[in-house]
Amino acid sequence: MSTTGIAAKSKFANGHPADYRRVYVWEMPVRAYHWINAIVLVVLCITGYLIGAPIRAFYASEAYQQYWFGWIRFLHFLCAYVYVFNFLMRIYWGFVGNKYAKWNNFFPLTKAQREEIMDVLKTDVFQVKLHGAISTGHNALAAFIYFFTFLAFCAQSITGFALYSSMSNSWIPRMFTWIVPLMGGEMSVRYWHHLFMWFFVTFIVVHIYLAFYHDYIEGRGTISSIVGGWKFDKMPEKKD
């Protein structure tokens, strides 16, 4: 007989609704960060792809009659700025936010975190468990992967600003001019910047799926939590 979490939960849930409590997991700035990031990342991927491989979208007989490629690029640069400052805000919130937003979530420094990583691997990847004892906030594996995502954010911001620096007098992109010779010219900077886009595309696919997956197997409102901030947490085990 299976002794999975689902079975145990169903037993509690059967006529004991108070066994679950609401936990305010994602504070407003975290949710705002998530959705701004989501929108901006999608726009960046689409416009970035179009900058690399423009389509024949509109036709004009004279160049002055339209500016659509210019607008695509403008949108890309605009979103890039939003994305960077949004990310900086999140880093700040990692120090002042609640315990689910704290910076130390993203590094598996404790034994408990490392054990949870194994647990999540068993649940998500190897599928030998249907529902482990997964923590209420970010699970340890997801958080650790977000850490690598943050590194990708940094790489993408740095290469992006390096490419942008030649067309800007602003001090922010100008800080990254030295990246270009370091990476062997703009051709290779652009190459890496482009390649990283596919990391984000892949991340988006996996992230959305796993969010639904955890909602589906845990049954405690993972999907709605990023809208309202509430998750449902099992009360400490009560002996009947």
Next chain:
Amino acid sequence: MGQSIWQSMEKKGYSRRQFLQFCSAAAAAAGFAQSGVAQVVSAFEKKEKPAVVWMHFQECTCCSESFIRASHPIVADALLDVLSLNYTETLMAASGFQAEKSLQDTIKNNKGKYIVLVEGAVPTKDGGVYCMIGGKTAESILQEVSKDAAAIVAWGSCASNGCVQAAKPNPTHATPIHKLVDKPVINVPGCPPIADVMMAVVTHVLVLGQIPALDSLGRPKEFYGRRVHDTCYRRPNYDAGLFVESFDDENARKGYCLYKLGCKGPVTYNACSVVRWNEGTSYPIQSGHPCIGCSEEGFWDNGPLYQHLSTFPGFGIESTADTVGTFVAAATLAGVAAHAVVTNVRKHKVIAEVHAEEEKEQ
């Protein structure tokens, strides 16, 4: 004691008016304002004309070919004829021991005053045996020549960043000049560099006796400060999203942007679209061909030339990052779908088990 440029021109029968014309052309080529002409005149009148040695290492001589096609013949004539171009394998009449002696004499007699122009990269592998002149390796010649030089100019992409010799796998370990000498080197990249740019750089060094303002890659800011793209006359088509789709389409005839045919103008720093080539006649993009980015480091390795994005290593010629990325994203989607199916099967089993348990309890 050597002669000044004015003295040697006078001796050759040039008039004062022709000399002043030459000075104006030289000043313009070096990018001085009108007020700078007096400075040029003064320098050419008084300064002893500097000795110049032009070294050839691993290269194709396209830089020399470009140089002799400068659009100010009077400048070219003056620099090649009037200047003491004491050593250049391609153009000098002397050969053998005579030529090598000329080089030695120049170095000895003009210590700290002569200018070294280097064309070509220097191979350093296997003791430098892949490029030897007069029984000496290119590397030892370079060290010898550059030791007492007043200025070193690296002509073309070979000398500036290695160009085709340094393309992967770089079998001779071709090395750009600035990595071998510990003096400031003026890099004038391009395959070849624009004739008038070469002329201007030489003029600047001769006239002012100093190195022009250089960027972080050692290139003169005057000519390499902007991208080909920034000054391209087809740029409005780029912003409008009007692109040539293939070399023989209607858009090509209309002169739309060549970006989709792999134009490297947006990542290439050069003065082609301003100075142009062959007496300002045209430049590649104006002739309907995308820029191949010949003045950028590693442009051979960032190919193909007619593709906007470099190929992805290890996946065959036609794979760009996009092909690989699409494949990875599709594989991820497929994996996710398979995962969802397995999850559902497993969850159904668990639900059934729970139901069975509940029924048993009741």
